Amino acid sequence: MAPLMQVLSQVSTIARWEIRRSFGVMGKNVLPVAVLLFILLVAVTGFTADKGLHLQNGMYRLGTDNPAVAEIFGSDPRFVIYLGDASALNAGRDSLDVVISGGEVHARDSDRGRAALTALSRDYQNYRDSVYSREQDLFAAYPLWIDLVPVKSELDFAETQSGQKLSIAPATLRFPVPEGPVQAIPTPDAGVAFTTEELRAGLSEVQGQESQIARYTELLGTESPFGSFKIPSQLSPPLPFDSIILIFLFIFPLYFTSQFYMMSIMQERLERRGEVLLSTPAGPSAVIAGKALPYFAGMILISAGIALWVQAPLLILVPLFPVILFFLASALLIGMVSRSFKELSFISIFFSTVATTYLFFPSIFANVHVISLVSPLTLIVLTLEGEAYTLSQYLFSTSLFYLTSAVLFYVGVMNFREERLFSLSGLVSRIREFVSSSLSYRHPYLSLFAFNALTVPFVFMAQMMLLVLFFNLPMPLSLILLLISAAFVEEIAKSVAITTLLLDSPLKFPWWKVVACSAVTAAAFLFAEKLLLLITLTQITESVFGSILFLSLGALTLPFLLHFAGVLITASFVRWKGGKGYLPGILLATLVHCLYNAYFILGWLT
Amino acid sequence: MKARNLALVMKKDLRGLSKERTIVLAILLQLFVAMFSSFLMVGLTSMYDPGALSQFSRVRYGIAYAGEVSPLEDLLREDRQFRVYRMDLSQAVAALGERKLAAVIYVPDTDPGGGDPVKITMYTLQNDIQAAVVEVKLKEVLLQYEKDLRALRIERLDILPVQVNFPADTRTSDFYEFIYGLLIPLLLFMPAIISAALIIDLITEEYQHHTLETLLSTPMTMTEVVWGKILACLILVPVQAGTWLVLLTANRIPIQNIPQILIQVISFSLVLILIGAITALYYRERTAAQFIFSTAIVVLMLFVLAFPDNPLNLIALLATGVAGMEQWIILGGVSLLCLGLGAATHWFAKRIASQGLSG
Incomplete structure (x- = not known):
């Protein structure tokens, strides 16, 4: 037990040094500014969320002879609207992308004209929906509702290995007859489980969200507020919009904190400052662990704080844990390899973009395809949506993160020596050195x-x-x-x-x-x-x-x-x-x- | 300030950059982002658009129809993408589980013109990308049926929307807005961010490696060192942005007003670089400076984006060729801001020099 206690005490000593050092650096000058900026950030986020992002303002020119039509599309800032009579519209035809006269839409035959038409028809759809959801008789406006029931495919997927084709497009023209046992399916109830007012409130709630996403693609829609109960236009695969924004909230602080660790490692290499640390009885692994500990604890605390703030279950820390390890392990190596601050910046920006893509992109498909489990963030989306995941799914999406972090830490420990830390050779040859000493x-x-x-x-x-x-x-x-x-x-x-x-x-x-x-x-x-x-x-x-x-x-x-x-x-x-x-x-x-x-x-x- | 000394500092830093060759990473990064976002768009569209994939367009998906007779059955049978089987519900769901069908639809006995909604039950495969494709295809038919039902019940609508008729056959253009309204502004903005991060590294490095004393022991002054570094970072902006514009044009994405775009990009890059320089001069330490700077930039960007005619919006307008006089007003404003920030940087560098390095 004694050696273990010794190592632990070494780790805690170095962790304490690290905390004192980083507060020395961040000190009086940084903290007040950081707090101020944070308050500003919250305020500005609210302000911008309220005003909307203005990236495509005024991209299209729309001319119309009908003031009512101008009013419908007036709320879309992408359109600059000209109101005039037929002759005025005709005269200005060349500078207009779309013209609506006499209730008919004419678009110019160009890329921009077609894009304007697409945008316009989506706007019109939204306008009609907003009118319909105010109808006295809601079921006259929305007469068709669909209840989606998922069915689990019973075929063994491992069959693909023996070359069986898995497609739901039929291979033969024969009438489909099930070969296995048939379970009796109860006749679905024709009644609606929601009150009219619930449906009305839910419909108007999603309309705002829809238009923001639909700007870029019509393919991913919003989630129906009634779960699997939908109107036809909600049948697109849903984008877990809120969850994805929440994920950013969790990932962003992790980047910052791992930057601090990266920089702390780099700092030890400046002017051979780390020699002091290396001369202590603590081995490289104790030094690395001790320096990482404060940042690790900080990341866990921040994530837990955010989880409490957004009232998410603390269970989301479980898939976040390997991600934190991976960030720290990569930060360690980046801090050890780069020769200068510029290199540190470039490599860390590169790393964080690639890592974000890896983590973030698959979770867009959280509700669509099993491929999304590649990223642990999908587990977070599922947790936020109140769905459970299995242990094997957890292993699948996190095992790579655990393993790679372990390997990266190992390489870091093996190379945490004088001749590696203070050498100034180029990136590729440094990596070769690292490999060769492993x-x-x-x-x-x-x-x-x-x-x-x-x-x-x-x-x-x-x-x-x-x-x-x-x-x-x-x-x-x-x-x-x-x-x-x-x-x-x-x-x-x-x-x-x-x-x-x-x-x-x-x-x-x-x-x-x-x-x-x-x-x-x-x-x-x-x-x-x-x-x-x-x-x-x-x-x-x-x-x-x-x-x-x-x-x-x-x-x-x-x-x-x-x-x-x-x-x-x-x-x-x-x-x-x-x-x-x-x-x-x-x-x-x-x-x-x-x-x-x-x-x-x-x-x-x- | 002597131009020769400025050029010397600039050359020294640019040479340092090209020697490390890590700038290649920055360029790779931008390529990666561009590639990835285009993949995302093109991929998503072709995945769901039957026309884009000729091999799938001839496939007819098996749909089981259970329950009562309704006009929906005819609509499904008319659509060449489906092969409709009339089946018992339990049988059909079992066949779906064995992947012999793409979907099962159950229609209850509801009066199409009556007061109750028609509630269809649709069974699809769980967590399957092909099921998602089938859902999207069925959506078209169901939208048509919704329209027909609505027409039957139109008498009961108390507010009627203003009628606007769209041309029947239109090729939609999904990419235009994405490319011009999002991708191009973001791509052209990235060099600005990279250069601003770079100026912090260049300045804090001189402090933390204690090379500043050596530099200043030559006839060079503090202001010359700072402005030389600012110029080195600024010169990288049009190089990167220009490369992007050339690449995009070569990719048959025509971009209008290239000179004006470059002027706008350079002007707002200078704002960011100057803010970065002031932060770095103040903290003299990379961790603190980068942290404060990046948070400040996020705040600034979010704030600016809340207003129309912000620089990113302006780039979108310039690239599509619809920008008007406002571009010159914005340019004037940004230039004034640059002047102010430049004066502040100059004054700050001078003060540091007069206080000596110890302070």
């Missing part, structure tokens, strides 16, 4: 195995990102792009460790050793891939996309040969030509990988 030259096979197994979570993360990016595109195109880019990412990941070894000491690696190292790399990759798949399997492999990313679980020989061939090609080029051989090697390996996938998985080329 590898042991006495046990090249063992460290190759460990390193490659640990890169797999990152590869998965990158491939998930690609999947999210491409799954929107039309079908053949998205598959091809995914095929190529996924192979490319995988080949690069596999090549990192072995290339570093070969470039550091080419003479220690005769050709037979290159082959052996490639085999170890391939084995490690396969091993980690299968292991990770066991956790995440059920969620994603159901789609044809899944089968490209993650080779089938069943066979082992062919995937091993593929991984082996890929690494061997790159390694051989590097052994043969040195650093210059890397690019052609990677490209050739990617090509081989793509051909394999195309042949075995998609059954093309046959």
Whole structure:
């Protein structure tokens, strides 16, 4: 117990130093300004929410001869409206995008004219809805209501692996007859479960929201206030609008706080200030943990505070936890790698944009597709919507975050040494240094195995990102792009460790050793891939996309040969030509990988 | 202030930037954002638009119709996207669970012209992207049925909306507003943000690496150092923004008034850069300066966006070619602001120099 207590006391001492130091920096000058700015921020947010964002004001010119029509569209700031009689409208025709005369709409035949027409027809729809929801007889204006009932598909999704096609478009013209047991479905009640006034209030409530989203796309609609009970125009997949705004509220403070940690690490490297810390009996892991602790606690506190403020359940901290770890781990490495403040800024802006995209974008589809579970934020959306998620869903969306954070922290600890912290070489060579000090030259096979197994979570993360990016595109195109880019990412990941070894000491690696190292790399990759798949399997492999990313679980020989061939090609080029051989090697390996996938998985080329 | 010294500081900082090559990351970042947002739009549209995907347009989705006879059944049968089967409800839902159907519709025995609403029950597959596509396709038919029902009940409406007839066959244009009204303004705004963050780094770095003393021991003055850095950051703005404009034009997105856009971008970038410079000079420490600056910028941007004819709105108008006189008024206002902020920066740098570095 004693050593553990010692480490804990070291961590807490360093944490206390860190708090004192950061308050010293933030001190008297910053806090009052920060408080003032925060108050201003709240005030301005309210003000702008009230006034609306004015980005597209005055984009279109509308001419009309009817004052009533001018009034309908007058509330849309995108339109500049000219009221005049027919001859005046005719004279000004060239400068108008849309003309409404005698109740008929004419748009100019140009991109802007068509866009104006689209905007106008949505406005008109909203206007009609607002009139209709005021009707005495609501059911004369809204005569049709739809109750949506979700049905769980009973087919086993793992079937895709054996090549079965999963489409709801029928393959045959035969009359559909269920093969399995038929459960009696009670005849739905024809009555409406809401009062007329409830319906009226709900309808006018969503109208405002609708127009803001509809500016950019008609495809995502608002949620019906009555759950699954909808009017036809609400049938588009809903965008969880409020939840997404709430998510930003949670993520934004995390960025700021991780910036502070990043900067604190960087500060230790300025003028070798960190030497004091390194000379204390506390090891690098205690230093890193101690410095991270205040920020970690701060993030948890802030998130809990926000959760209480918006009256969300504290349960949302559970999916947020791995995200916080990931931010801190990345901040540590960014702080350790960058050479200057400029570099720190660029890398951290780059990182936060990519991370936001990864976290944020899938959650838009929270109600549409299982792919959205790639991001832990989807779990937050679900929690906010009052829906439960299962443990396996939690594991699926957070395991990559836990694993990558662990690896990043490990690399940080291994490199938290004088010669790394105070070196000033370029970004790429620094990363190579980091990799090379994580590898042991006495046990090249063992460290190759460990390193490659640990890169797999990152590869998965990158491939998930690609999947999210491409799954929107039309079908053949998205598959091809995914095929190529996924192979490319995988080949690069596999090549990192072995290339570093070969470039550091080419003479220690005769050709037979290159082959052996490639085999170890391939084995490690396969091993980690299968292991990770066991956790995440059920969620994603159901789609044809899944089968490209993650080779089938069943066979082992062919995937091993593929991984082996890929690494061997790159390694051989590097052994043969040195650093210059890397690019052609990677490209050739990617090509081989793509051909394999195309042949075995998609059954093309046959 | 000597022009030669200004140029020296500027060159030194620009060389430092190009040596680190991390500016490449900034450019990659912008590309990434642009690519991603376009993917989002194009992807979403083609996913739901049957015409965009020729291979899916010939697919006919199986729909089971259960319950009472109604005009909806005919509407569904007329639509070439569906193949309608009349089935028993329990049978149909079981077939849906086995993915032999795309949706099941149950229609009750409600009088279409009566006082009660017609409440349809629709069964679809849970959490499935294809189910979402089918829902969107069914929406068109259901909207038509809603219209027919409304026509039957029109006598009972007590307020009638003003009638406006839209041309029947219109190609909608979803991207125009997104590209000109959102993407282009944001893309052109990013260089401003990047340059403003950069000036803070450049100034605080001299303080925190204690290189400022060395610089000032040469014949260079504090004001020359500060203005040289401001110029270095400012010069990057039109370079990045110009690249964007060229790229967009090459992508067949025509942009009007390019010179005026560049002038606007440079002017509001200068405002942000000057605010950044003042913050950095005041705090002399990166963490504090970046934190205060970024919060202040969020406040400022949110506030400005609440008003029409703000710089982002103006860029949208200029790019589409509908901006009028207001652009020159805004430009004048922003230039005045730059003058004020510039004078403040100059005065502040001078004061720091006279107090010595210890202060």
